Amino acid sequence: MNDRKFGPKGRRGGGKPFKKPGKSAGRPTWRERDSDPDGPVILYGWHTVTMALANPARQIRKLTLTENAARRLADENIETRVPPEIVRPQEIDRLLSPDAVHQGLLAEADPLPSPDIEDLQLDGMVLVLDQITDPHNVGAILRSAAAFAVKAVVTTARHSPEATGVLAKAASGALELVPMVTVPNLARALTELNERGFLTVGLDSEGGEDLSEVTLREPLALVLGAEGKGLRQLTRETCSIVARLDMPGEIKSLNVSNAAVLSLYVGASRLGLMKR
Numbered sequence: 307m308n309d310r311k312f313g314p315k316g317r318r319g320g321g322k323p324f325k326k327p328g329k330s331a332g333r334p335t336w337r338e339r340d341s342d343p344d345g346p347v348i349l350y351g352w353h354t355v356t357m358a359l360a361n362p363a364r365q366i367r368k369l370t371l372t373e374n375a376a377r378r379l380a381d382e383n384i385e386t387r388v389p390p391e392i393v394r395p396q397e398i399d400r401l402l403s404p405d406a407v408h409q410g411l412l413a414e415a416d417p418l419p420s421p422d423i424e425d426l427q428l429d430g431m432v433l434v435l436d437q438i439t440d441p442h443n444v445g446a447i448l449r450s451a452a453a454f455a456v457k458a459v460v461t462t463a464r465h466s467p468e469a470t471g472v473l474a475k476a477a478s479g480a481l482e483l484v485p486m487v488t489v490p491n492l493a494r495a496l497t498e499l500n501e502r503g504f505l506t507v508g509l510d511s512e513g514g515e516d517l518s519e520v521t522l523r524e525p526l527a528l529v530l531g532a533e534g535k536g537l538r539q540l541t542r543e544t545c546s547i548v549a550r551l552d553m554p555g556e557i558k559s560l561n562v563s564n565a566a567v568l569s570l571y572v573g574a575s576r577l578g579l580m581k582r
Contacts, residue, residue, distance in 0.1 A: 347415045347470040350398070350408040356384055357479030358415055364482060365416040370398060375410030407475070417469070418481070420488045423498045427457050428525045431573050432504070434460040436492055436541045437532040438562055441467040445476020446563035447530070452480035454570040455579065460487040460495055460527075496544040499527050506545045509569055510537045511559075513550035517569060520549050522576045528569050533562055 346367055349355050356379075358364045369390040371379070376392055398412050426432060433456055438444055444467055451459055467473050474481055489495040496506050505522065508529040529545055531537035542548050551560070551568060560568065574580055 347417050347474065349413040349415055349470070349474050350402060350406060350411060351475045351478070352378075352409045352411060353479040354474050354477070354481075355411040355413050357482040358413060359384060359387055361418075361482040363418060366413055367416065368414040370401075370412040372398065372410030403472075406472075418486075421458065421485050423460070423487060423489070423495055423502070426487070426499075426502070426525070428503055430455065430457045430524060430579065431526045431528060431570065431577070432456060432458045432460060432499075433566065433570075434492070434496065434499075434506070434527050434529040435462075435466065436529060436537055437462060437465040437535075438530060439465060439467060440533055440562075441471070441473035442476045443533065443561070443563045445473040445478075445480075447566045448473075448477040448480040448484055448486075450563070450567040450570055452477075452483040453567075454574050456484055456570065457525075458485040458487050460489060460492075460499075462492050463488050463490050465532075492538075493540045493544045496527075496529070496541065500544070500546060505547070508537050508542055508545035508548040509551065509565060510542065510548050511550055513548045515549055516552040517549040517572050518552075518576075520547060522573060524577055526573055526577065528566075528573060530562055530566055530569070 349358050352375075355369075359366065366387050369386055369388050371386075371390045371392055372395050373392055376390060379386060395410060398408050398410065399406075401412065402408055431454065433447065433451055435444065435447070438447070438461075444461075448459060469477075469481055469486060487495075499506050502525075504525045504527045506527045506529060507517070507520065507522070508531070509517065510531060529537065529541060531541070537545075537548070551565065551572075553560075
């Protein structure tokens with residue numbers, strides 16, 4: 307699924323380190339701060355942090371707040387769970403990327419456990435992401451997944467962003483609601499889904515028929531391809547069906563996160579999930 311091709315035709319919340327830069331080093335880049343995949347998850351922003359605080363499965367290591375954010379949490383009776391460190395907004399600015407909208411909340415937390423394919427329920431829908439690398443897109447997809455009660459999002463350990471920082475902010479709390487299944491090999495994971503009875507439907511511009519005309523059933527796995535490349539060949543071959551989204555307008559391509567929400571709407575409508 308991608309902007310160019312899509313047209314008519316391990317760990318959940320994986321860890322990244324959070325390091326305060328030394329005075330002589332200057333501000334490190336976001337990538338430099340996020341180089342260790344085994345470090346804590348970095349969460350910032352109101353919805354992202356408060357949803358994590360409300361999730362008993364999320365272990366909070368450290369909480370940094372501005373006075374205004376601490377006052378708002380108290381006014382809304384939200385437990386901080388750990389003693390917070392109160393700082394000026396500029397301190398949080400300095401620890402994050404320049405464009406991070408933190409709203410005065412920053413947390414370090416442990417990653418959430420990643421379930422296995424065999425743990426997935428045999429009803430409803432799951433999403434499978436084939437090397438979608440943009441954390442903004444993956445975060446937006448997770449938010450849509452939460453809105454449509456998706457049972458899980460399956461992604462690869464490599465060639466996918468860690469569930470921290472920018473992705474967590476874009477997901478706006480959805481990391482706490484939608485389990486993420488991290489697999490080493492996507493084709494093998496799709497084979498396992500097929501064997502467990504999932505209908506695996508790849509979304510691609512070269513699909514044989516429009517998704518709205520495909521006979522869908524539960525459990526349903528919708529497979530989205532990478533930005534700029536679409537589904538890989540082996541992924542296409544492993545899916546039960548490869549379908550497309552037909553659109554009446556002049557523009558025949560969608561951003562992958564928009565394609566995801568449209569596909570989820572079609573799937574949920576056809577499966578009768580809207581009435582549950």
